[in-house]
Amino acid sequence: MNDSFRRLPDEKKRRIRDAALEEFAQRGFDGASTNRIVAAAGISKGSLFKYFSSKDELYIYLADETMAEIIPIMKSRIAALPSDIAERIGLMSEAIIDIYVANPRYYRFFMGMLDAGARHIQMEIMKRHGEALGFMDLFSGVDDRRFRLPAESVFLLIKWLFAGIKQELFELTSVQNDPGLLKQGFMERLDTVLDLMEHGIYRSEA
Amino acid sequence: MNDSFRRLPDEKKRRIRDAALEEFAQRGFDGASTNRIVAAAGISKGSLFKYFSSKDELYIYLADETMAEIIPIMKSRIAALPSDIAERIGLMSEAIIDIYVANPRYYRFFMGMLDAGARHIQMEIMKRHGEALGFMDLFSGVDDRRFRLPAESVFLLIKWLFAGIKQELFELTSVQNDPGLLKQGFMERLDTVLDLMEHGIYRSEA
DNA sequence: TATTTGAATGACCGGGCGGTCACAATCGAC
DNA sequence: GTCGATTGTGACCGCCCGGTCATTCAAATA
Numbered sequence: 255m256n257d258s259f260r261r262l263p264d265e266k267k268r269r270i271r272d273a274a275l276e277e278f279a280q281r282g283f284d285g286a287s288t289n290r291i292v293a294a295a296g297i298s299k300g301s302l303f304k305y306f307s308s309k310d311e312l313y314i315y316l317a318d319e320t321m322a323e324i325i326p327i328m329k330s331r332i333a334a335l336p337s338d339i340a341e342r343i344g345l346m347s348e349a350i351i352d353i354y355v356a357n358p359r360y361y362r363f364f365m366g367m368l369d370a371g372a373r374h375i376q377m378e379i380m381k382r383h384g385e386a387l388g389f390m391d392l393f394s395g396v397d398d399r400r401f402r403l404p405a406e407s408v409f410l411l412i413k414w415l416f417a418g419i420k421q422e423l424f425e426l427t428s429v430q431n432d433p434g435l436l437k438q439g440f441m442e443r444l445d446t447v448l449d450l451m452e453h454g455i456y457r458s459e460a
Numbered sequence: 461m462n463d464s465f466r467r468l469p470d471e472k473k474r475r476i477r478d479a480a481l482e483e484f485a486q487r488g489f490d491g492a493s494t495n496r497i498v499a500a501a502g503i504s505k506g507s508l509f510k511y512f513s514s515k516d517e518l519y520i521y522l523a524d525e526t527m528a529e530i531i532p533i534m535k536s537r538i539a540a541l542p543s544d545i546a547e548r549i550g551l552m553s554e555a556i557i558d559i560y561v562a563n564p565r566y567y568r569f570f571m572g573m574l575d576a577g578a579r580h581i582q583m584e585i586m587k588r589h590g591e592a593l594g595f596m597d598l599f600s601g602v603d604d605r606r607f608r609l610p611a612e613s614v615f616l617l618i619k620w621l622f623a624g625i626k627q628e629l630f631e632l633t634s635v636q637n638d639p640g641l642l643k644q645g646f647m648e649r650l651d652t653v654l655d656l657m658e659h660g661i662y663r664s665e666a
Numbered sequence: 667t668a669t670t671t672g673a674a675t676g677a678c679c680g681g682g683c684g685g686t687c688a689c690a691a692t693c694g695a696c
Numbered sequence: 697g698t699c700g701a702t703t704g705t706g707a708c709c710g711c712c713c714g715g716t717c718a719t720t721c722a723a724a725t726a
Contacts (some may be wrong), residue, residue: 258672284490287712287713287714288714288715289713297675298674299714300676300716303716304673308715309714400661400662401662401663402656402660403656407649407652408656408661410652411621411656411657413624414625414627415621416624417628418619418620421623421627422619443613446610446613447613451660452661453662454658456606456607456608464702493683504705504706505685506686506687506705507703509685510704514685515685
């Protein structure tokens with residue numbers, strides 16, 4: 255990002271950020287069009303490329319902003335993370351959904367950031383935020399003494415489960431748009447599923 | 461697909477199918493280029509658009525072919541599906557990975573078909589193959605008498621888990637390319653995780 | 667008011683896209 | 697060998713892309 259962008263009035267900066275965030279969130283990096291971004295932001299194309307030297311740089315800037323918004327929230331939750339794995343998943347999911355409730359635009363951009371996208375962008379994101387993303391580690395310091403099986407198996411299950419949850423949340427957020435209702439419905443379902451995971455599917459043996 | 465395509469020598473048809481399948485599998489519908497497809501297939505662009513009236517039609521044709529390849533395999537497995545949900549997941553996952561082993565190209569195209577892609581293509585795929593895809597229903601006829609909680613909670617957990625498994629498999633197949641080894645490693649991990657799901661994470665209460 | 671100066675603009679560039687079409691090549695019938 | 701029909705070809709079309717830059721505009725200085 256160029257200094258000239260930093261010097262811009264806040265309102266104009268906001269318009270540009272919002273337009274770009276929205277476009278990237280909806281279409282992904284490759285599908286996003288700088289023409290649509292400038293039209294939505296109400297600026298000329300020349301200006302956009304004075305503020306940011308390339309589409310890549312604009313995307314990276316938004317990624318930085320998004321991480322700066324999200325990481326502190328996540329860290330504050332993680333600081334108080336319980337050692338029980340199921341509780342941990344519950345709290346983590348709640349943190350993620352809270353981020354969505356507070357700012358859907360950042361949330362959807364963030365989710366898009368983590369998967370599909372051009373290779374060189376993926377690598378740059380990882381170089382810049384890999385450590386911070388690693389911070390969202392669900393597994394360190396878990397109390398595994400009561401696990402029936404190797405901890406790594408448990409972690410694998412949870413990794414898979416979380417991938418599914420992430421996808422479910424992403425789909426939900428593109429349909430339901432009352433954040434309060436969405437959160438309530440989601441947390442209820444998550445609770446029963448976590449209970450299930452903890453105790454297994456079946457009643458204990460006779 | 462035009463009749464002129466049907467009349468083509470099998471070897472030429474195969475070249476075109478393989479080139480297109482590969483391109484779509486690698487880049488998705490939007491990212492795929494008909495220019496690269498004709499170059500890889502060794503035909504002219506004019507020919508491709510004589511055989512198929514549009515990129516859309518080519519994609520739909522490949523989807524039909526892929527489904528014709530995959531559905532019978534899935535159905536034969538489903539016919540013998542046990543009523544126990546965990547066994548069922550195991551068998552289903554094995555069926556999917558077997559499809560990958562037998563034909564990686566179809567497999568990756570198929571996986572890409574199910575998510576990312578242009579809207580109108582998604583809808584056409586669902587109109588044509590929605591029912592067949594519904595056939596891969598894991599949940600009908602499950603023995604839920606011993607479930608501790610409502611069946612729908614169990615099914616939700618499994619839906620999430622499967623989304624995670626699907627993603628894991630997709631990532632694995634882009635790194636490891638000895639199908640035999642891949643299958644073995646995956647099935648081992650799947651087994652312990654299924655056991656976990658069945659009995660829960662923790663040892664039974666003291 | 668005239669002059670300077672930095673920001674804003676949008677026509678324009680080269681390139682890739684999906685798709686077309688006038689023409690060339692090929693083949694079978696006689 | 698000739699001729700009509702079918703198939704194959706690639707230059708070309710209009711469009712949109714990311715990115716550039718000569719020009720215009722607006723505000724501060726003198």
